[in-house]
Amino acid sequence: MREGETVGVIMKRLGLKHFRCYLLAKNSNKDDDEDLPRLSHKQKCPGKSSDPIRINTGVGHDKIKEIPVTSELQTSRPENHTNLLVDHEEEIFTTLQSEPEIVDFLPYLDDIEPSTSGTQKQDVVMNVLAVAAEESGIIQFGSLPSNEDDLDATLPIVKYITVHRGLVCRDLLMFFSEGPHEYSKFEIKMLKQDGTEEIADDNGGVMRDVLTEFWETFYTQYTEGNSYKVPVIRHDITESLWRAVADVIKIGYTQEGVFPIKLAPSFMQQAIFGQCNNNEVIDSFLKFVPMMDKVVFEAALKDFPSVGDDIMDVLEQYDVKTLESESNIREIAHKELIQKPMFVADAFYKVLKNTKLVEAEMEVMYSALQPTPKKVLKALIFPNDMRQDEISSFVKKMVREMDDPQSLKLFLRFCTGSDMMTKPSIHIRFTSVDVSASVRCPSAHTCGCVLEVPKSYAQDPFVTLKADFMEILKNRYRQMDIV
Known part of the structure; x- marks a missing residue:
């Protein structure tokens, strides 16, 4: 930790999403304990439990504050929260006794009339702590939430995915093909080949490593092409599995900025927007075909009559018997990149159609993610x-x-x-x-x-x-x- 750095700065610098904090509290003035003011329990609370409590707000303050007993949370707070706080009242007041800067006078809750409910006692404690913190400048860790769901709504819903090193593609496809997963965040637990878990907390790095291994395997086993690739139709890959691949694309992009830039842009436009830019199909096609085929196609696009019979050997690879003009090359490109993998594109579209991407951003993204x-x-x-x-x-x-x-x-x-x-x-x-x-x-x-x-x-x-x-x-x- 560098001098002057805050926790937020450290987490941002190291790229951490989790921060594990261990707190140690100790009394540095043990010898002065006898001089600390003690809480007075001679004062009685007002007759009715709904009346405000008057307390001295601390040393050096000449004013008296009235602490109202709030009732807003009495019906909404879970009972277990009330019991938890009431069971620890003595501990709370013992702690306050060691802090003269907080308060020098508080009524014991035992002095409240028996008719007072546990929830009202809880409200008294929390309000006293709030005023004491305000007057003393001491940090206040907020009161109990009125509803557990309110707290859960502010936290990401994390789902851990267990995968095996070397079998990441299989494990992710199995996980996402089981059905929709309504989680806002996913984290990885990586297992070694012997089944033991690797020593790593997923703060983003493990997820990125898993995605990289996934796409390496996917390109090899489920696609064809050279620099750019498109998925191939396989009898053993159902629509649910293709949707699982789309889920990996969505999670990888939204969570870690990872996108399969080896998949042809024209195909991905079809898979995300339901249509592609026909003017860009040729550019994707020339990076999809092998280098020797690319040379022939480029020559044909520039001067079609000059290619002569050289192109016929190339056309056999794409089930084309005759070639009349360069327009036929565009038809071949559309068939290979869009028509043949259309089943896969439709499956992707059902998952990716709401992805926050536009065509211009996709073009920029492909360029930005390419390393140099x-x-x-x-x-x-x-x-x-x-x-x-x-x-x-x-x-x-x-x-x-x-x-x-x-x-x-x-x-x-x-x-x-x-x-x-x-x-x-x-x-x-x-x-x-x-x-x-x-x-x-x-x-x-x-x-x-x-x-x-x-x-x-x-x-x-x-x-x-x-x-x-x-x-x-x-x-x-x-x-x-x-x-």
Whole structure:
């Protein structure tokens, strides 16, 4: 924790959604306990339980406050809340006795007439605490909610999804195909291959890592295409399973900003809006076909007569026997990207039609999520005192040399959990490693998007850091072992 930082700043800096706080309270003036004013129980409350209670609001205050016994909550508060508070009245007043700044006079609840209900007693206590806190400047933790549902409505409804490492795609499809899940937030519990749970709290990083593994498997087993892909119709994949895929798209985008940018934009327009931009179908199609087919189609679109018989071999792959003009190529593109996977697009549409996206935003999103070395370099944030350090230059040089898109995606996934530019910043932290340690390697905290690099790499050539880092990235097995 840095000096002057608030809890909110720390959570934002580390990308945390949960904050675990442990409080320790102790009396620092034990020797002065005998001098503290004691609560007086000689004063009687007014005859009727509905009358206000008059109390001295504390040392240094010359005024008397009247505390009304509220009745608004008497009928709506759950009985167990009342009993809980009344059972701990002695504990509450004992605590107040040790705080002279709060009050120096309070009537015991036992002095209230027997006819007074437990709920009215509760209201007296809560109102006294409110006034005491107001006068003393001490923080007040609010009163009991009038209805448990009121408190629940302010909190996200979290559903934990249990998945197995290496079987994420299967587990997510099974979970979402079981039916609609009315939850505002999902979190992941990852299990190792032996069935034990990985040591990780899902503050976003685990979810992003799971989504990345899901789409890697999905592209391989359920789609076809080159740079852009479209789903293929399979006899073993029902409409409910295709809807489950759409649920993963929706949850991934709304919760972590993850979107399957390898699915052809024209197909996704059809799946989200129910129609596609015909002018963009050709662009998607040229990235869908293999590179050698792309060269032939581009030549045909520019000068159709020049392609001659070369295009006939290509057309056989798309069940086309004759080609009369370049307009036929557009028909082929529409058939491959829209017509053939229309069953899947319709299933997606039933889930995604209310997704808050417009066509212009989708085009921008595809571009923004696509990683490049320049974008990643801009996202790196180094400590102020080490921006010009040699090891900082090592990290920058390593990213610049990641011309291979696959290496760059692996780097992003190692640091953020996602192989796309879902996060605007990656914080670099330089750590000290015991010289006697047998293992030295970079590590990452995907929830906070933090990359930790041992400072000792500065004593070695640049290639040492690069070799160690690339060896880690090539290891396809990942396991969360840092909370």
